[in-house]
Amino acid sequence: MSMFQQRMIITNDEIPRNDNYKGLRILDCFNDANAYKNYQQHVYQFQDNPTGLIPIRCTLSRKGSPPYYRLVAFCHPTLQQFVDIVRYDPSRPDAVVGYESTEIQMAHKETQSDFRGSKASNLQNFKEYILEGITGDRTLFLPTVCGWQPDTYFDEAIFVSLDGVDPNALYGILYLPKRAIMQSDGQTQTAALFRALDTEEALQNNAGNSVTVTLEIELKVNGTMAGVSFADRNGRGSKKNLNLVKKLDVASPLGKLRHEVVLGTIFEHRLADGRNTGTSVTATTNIVDLNTMSLMILEAVSNGRLGPNDLKHHHIPHFLPFAKEFLQLLEDVFAHDWKDPTPRNEDPYRKLYVHGWPFALKALGKVYYCANEDVLAPLISAINDELRNKDHRLSVSDNLIRVLNEEKSNYDKVNRITMDEFKDRLRAIDWLRYRKHWINITGHSRNKDGTKRTFIVKNTNEEQVVALAQNNASFISAVVSKIMSDTWTELCQTENEPLN
Known part of the structure; x- marks a missing residue:
């Protein structure tokens, strides 16, 4: 007899599709004890695909009204997890893995090709707002980023249901294809989160693991649906007071x-x-x-x-x-x-x-x-120069004082x-x-x-x-x-x- 018993592998095709959730393959570990046992024993094919799928703890819900339910995963990743899941920085699309999707390319050209001028300024302001939260200067109130993944990859996704009491909201783990998530709302915030993670402040404060955000991912979305979603979210209502x-x-x-x-x-x-x-x-x-x-x-x-x-x-x-x-x-x-x-x-x-x-x-x-002006002008110059002339050994306050003293020594106007x-x-x-x-x-x-x-x-x-x-x-x-x-x-x- 062989010393090693061959492990049984249950293929993805054997996981049933759920018609109530747009045909998504759902492994029902809440109602099926055998499915839960197999999942715990790590015998499913999708559990052996770490390079192709990313596991996300989330609530999977049917949003909206029949017959036009939207299939949405609602999750709360850390900043690092957010970047790993989304993969798509709308301000730097060429660096995105998964940008090869036709839907992603089309949506980007129509809605995100203008990260310049005032939008570039908004991006920088949002990034600095996030950094103020990271460094403890303020409480962050970040809205939910609403994104979507093209229907091209829907067949690869699998959801493991751990709680199915509410038929409209299942809690569990979504194994999502490692493909880009396009935003229908929250594009500038997404770009700012990507930029904020790649900063010295984020590294020093372990922001990748300590900062959490909220992400909504809509599944099985085609180009037309994405356009309608973007228009509905951004074209309603009036200006804030x-x-x-x-x-x-x-x-x-x-x-x-x-x-x-x-x-x-x-x-x-x-x-x-x-x-x-x-x-x-x-x-x-x-x-x-x-x-x-x-x-x-x-x-x-x-x-x-x-x-x-x-x-x-x-x-x-x-x-x-x-x-x-x-x-x-x-x-x-x-x-x-x-x-x-x-x-x-x-x-x-x-x-x-x-x-x-x-x-x-x-x-x-x-x-x-x-x-x-003799006091304020050097201060304004120092503020404009403090990022370019930065001594990383000093706090931001001490660095400003250092730059300010330099500016004062060079100011001679009356x-x-x-x-x-x-x-x-x-x-x-x-x-x-x-x-x-x-x-x-x-x-x-x-x-x-x-x-x-x-x-x-x-x-x-x-x-x-x-x-x-x-x-x-x-x-x-x-x-x-x-x-x-x-x-x-x-x-x-x-x-x-x-x-x-």
Whole structure:
């Protein structure tokens, strides 16, 4: 008798197809004790194919409604497992194993051939968001990545059911062909996850094994179904309320900075957030909205050279005292005009004063920056250079300080305006919107017949011209230039715009 008994191998073809799951081969270890015993003894052919199949613990469900059920596997892989399963980085398709699929190639050309411009910027921002979570600077809230695998490989897939109590959701192990997973939703996030894994931060923090994500894989998908899925997921609904998003975003660097800066100032409870009253002429509770406040801060500390996603957590301590000083200065000079509620015999402050409008407050942020340029300009340069000029022996905070000291030593420009001059000008300027000097900058509203539109000032009973208050770059630039110019005293005059 031979010393070795030949092991029985059960072929994949012997595993029955389940018509309720689009003909997927399902090994029912939940209801079939013999199937479970054989699986434990490792006698199935698919268990001996580690190079062709990847096992994924998941919930296999029938989603949607009959007769158009979608077959979807829902899983929670680690970052490394995610990359191993998906295999397809939409920003680098040529490096993908499995990209030979015609469906994958077609879908990529139609939906993912534009990883440049703003989409490339979004990718970088998403990657940095993930890295902030990896390094412990914030909690990650990553949406589910929704992907699909072409029907070309469906016949190779096998599902081992370990729990079948719910006929619409089986728990078990999906043996999925090692082929690329295309995304119908979450393309930029997927590319960012691939990029984040391939970083020093991920290696140092063991992110490949410690970070988990959620992945939905739809099986047996053809090119037409993939196109419909992409369109349905990306073409419905309307834009999110930007101010509501800002309100809920208190974990991002800019969100944290804004939150800390407004505490204890007049702005603390007077920011429109998309749910309370707005910032119209008659709505006087809120001075500005959250998005405007964020932009005001960025203007004050960087003159617009940093965008919302350029600010990092280790930058906050450097910018906080400047942003705080700017808002406190606005409060000291203008708070007495920002009345709420409006007294009965007066007009709402936005109807009367230039400093009640976003374009003017952003302009003042720019002037504030110019008054502190000798300190802030080297800091901005250091931030722009800190990644290229990186000392890996130092923390990000210490590295920024090192680069900042280098920038300071090379900076020799003189501020175009001092803080004392800026404060004096703020207090000296006449901010009434109907003054001739402001109408020269902003323009005025017109009636249908082309004549100047006017209104009656309540507390003086005088007729005055209605000024415009457009929140655009040209208005902002014009205000900055005038305040910074040698003729700034013209803004102190009290001549009103002629009515005719």
